Amino acid sequence: MTSLSEGPRRALGEDDRDTAVQRVQGAYAEGHLSYEEMDERLHHVLTATTHGELAAVLSSLPAEPADSTATIGAVGGRITRRGVWRVPRVLKVASALGRVRLDLSRAVIEHRVVDIELELGTGRARITVPRDAVVDLDGLRAGWKDTRYKPRRAADPGGPTIRITGAMGLGRLKVRHAWRR
Template identity: 25%
Template sequence: MEARDLRVSDAEREHVGRLLQRAVGQGMLSLGEFTERMDTALAAKTRGELNAVLVDLPGMQMDPAYTNVAHPSVVPAPPSGVPSPPGAVVGTPTVATPPVGVPAAGGHPTQQPLVIRGRMSTITRKGRWHVPPALILDTRVGSSTLDFTEAVMQSQVVHLTIDDYCGSVTLVLPPEATADLNDVDSVGGSVSNKVRTGPPYGPLHLVVRGRVRFGSITARYPFGTTLRRMLGS
């Protein structure tokens, strides 16, 4: 049997997912491309199928010589007491986080995205949670609420990529914030934007892209915001 026909494990799929995140951080992939390739990686059954998402990414190809998916700098663990070669990663590699706050060409964020993943579960982010310039929400059959009203932002503009199936996503924005949901594809679902659109001028401008299948995405202000505006408070 050829190496490309060997079956892959969940650990190998997760490792390839980390390599794809690293590629986003280095500007080699857009967030949309990351979402498409992550879908392919999660569905891959063989090493050949998994390698297909990495073949055009320099330095991130799978190495068929290893039992697990390996980065080219991965080497077998040395005997006890023998130091590893400089720069080599022993065993399953960890992906270094790219520099924070370094903009790429075109103004897109280069920081590694924060990935929030859920399967048949309820996800809530609220209070003073830290929000990087890029987020990825990957959910299946569940309910997700991302409340940005008290969140600690690293940038005024936040890029959110959503890949949802049979779920509901609620985005709660602080007053005066704006959102752009025009790049969300909906299949048998709904996308509802109840906040201001337009150029970023408030505390947050949320740029949402991705897809929702048989689910819903709603962007809104906190309950009572409209009434307080009418009363002038």
């Protein structure tokens, strides 16, 4: 995401607006804003059309924490994350050979949008997402086999968006929604 100081005249995207809403709500939750101030700022965030307008609304808020990024890598073998674990804003997964299994169904997801960047040579990858998640696979390139994913018929509002990007070599990615919450 482009920082707010870059390109103040550039049109806002939905992710930019969602991030700004989270910052205003977070500042209210931490006691930096009264309810009335939060309500007014949310109105300005939702009606802003440029990054400059958005920056003006957010300028007096406490500094935004840096996006968290984590990298998991292996030359061979398995990469597994399951159970209760904290999902960073950006998760980079690199594996030359072997299997990758990421289970986000019981993970702590603090971000509205999570980017998973895959760089896989051979082997399979399976990602289990929360039941209410929206999955975006537009940025993923599959080399040999197609990705297997069946979207939920009706996504619950308020779930995280999981964007999966990167490249798969000779393996296959299978994405599924968890059965339970």
